[in-house]
Amino acid sequence: MALSYGAAEDLLPIGWKTQITEWFNEDTPSFDYGGFVVGSSANTATLFCKSPGILAGVPFFDEVFAQAGCTVEWHVKEGTYIDPSKQGGKVAAATVKGPVRKLLLGERVALNTLARCSGIATKSHEMNVLVRKAGYTGILAGTRKTTPGFRLVEKYGMIVGGVDGHRHDLSSMIMLKDNHIWAKGSITEAVKAAKSVGGFSLKVEVEVDSESAADEAIEAGADVVMLDNFDGEGLRAVARTLKTKWAGKRQVLLECSGGLTTSNVESYINNDIDIISTSSIHQGVPHVDFSLKIDH
Template sequence: MSVPNSSLEAILPPYQVQKAVSDWLTEDTPSFDVGGFVVGSDEQVAILFCKAPGVLAGRPFFDEVFRQVTGCRVEWKYKDGDYLDPKGGKLEVARVYGPARYLLLGERPALNMLARASGVATRCQKLRALKDKAGWQGVIAGTRKTTPGFRLVEKYAMLVGGVDTHRMDLSTMVMLKDNHIWATGSIRDAVLKARSTAGFSVKIEVECQDEAEADEAIEAGADIVMLDNFDGPGIRVAAKSLKERWAGKAKFLVEGSGGLTEDNVEPYFAPDVDILSFGSVTQSVPHIDFSLKVQPIKK
């Protein structure tokens, strides 16, 4: 899924952004700010530099950090989704104006967020580019393997990078994995029990280890079958077989998942595979290096 980056900020509920930022600031400064006392409240400017190539993501959260610390404003030179290339040096990305103590109060939470969000968006953009180069018509998606307390940022960064967020949480889609099946007794029973409470508006996905399990899930009414930990040739054969066997009998999507990375994904771009999901877009993602340098305002 691709969304025009200029519109993405509107997808974020303001109160959720405010709450997330408030929690970060409270965690970072739970009591006294002695460093702020040292520098005082003279008006200064801090320049945001990017020091490594990558995709910018996280502007709404960065802005909210400096809104909450009071008396600061941010002027951006780039927008979310722009590729930043400092070419071995450093690139000015924005300027933050305000009292020195507040600039430093927001510095670390803002930079931590921006570095990680931009890292996620950068990896997502790479995957999207591989998909487009291959001419594959399916969906590249993230997963629910996000950092606790940071999911909103990481899911937003996925969109900035041009990929699908997959399910946001346990409530937005039912995914029945091996533990659900073992605890329930069978795929069929698990799907039917899920449908009895999920209703018509919530999709049900089932993790399957082979075609037989996928057939059982489809017959029970699953909307999506996840072929888990298949290799590239294996998923190509299984997806084609399932689509042919159930043609005209049931509608479903085939998802591939398990250990996928930008280095091994190419064989998975199969015409009968609808979705490829990557835990790697949020796990072990290199951060993009940013710094914030305070400059006294010349009078």
């Protein structure tokens, strides 16, 4: 696990548990017919991991079963890479105890959340390992292209996987993209307006598609400039020029984004770029396969 100062669950806000209540309301909006069939006798169930990946999403899994009146005992620590192929095809990751009806009531909600979060953590870790092996020393980050209502889980998975979650929402940082610039009329005016309300505590990032636009953004006072959709060669040339041109004049971070994946990211890597951001670590990633089986 990449975190060194505490458990990732300590990041979670006070109100996060209400999201899980809403998941239950969605999954069982009226009667629990299957629960009627099995009844409420006490039993245990084993959580098996059946495909390789990093375990992530433990607090969400725990809270699903806590709200269902069950308890969870983990046998694997969050952030651990599990390889079932080396252990007979499946690994017993946790034991869940409670009424049979409640075990099955929480089963699918808990598994879906854990599988998705672990998949994101795994992909994030893989990308991080790849760029480090290629010599990159800057920040690898996700994006805000997350699933509505599920962002907290997806950002959590990125962090457990060892990458930067980037801005969590529109209030976390002021990012001015092409539509903002067009609507305001110029980069300079857009940055000026952003700084008038963001104050000293919010960074302003500007998305650009040319060196001249980057210069305007830096001159206007942008804290971060995103070089968007450049090819690898063009990115290296512009980043080097900007770093040289503005050295000792303005402090600015350079970010690159736009279509970066594990198959092409190495061609973009250069250490004049401070941040590489990509949605490929959390959009459309394979889930880690988990199952929950009643012990019998």
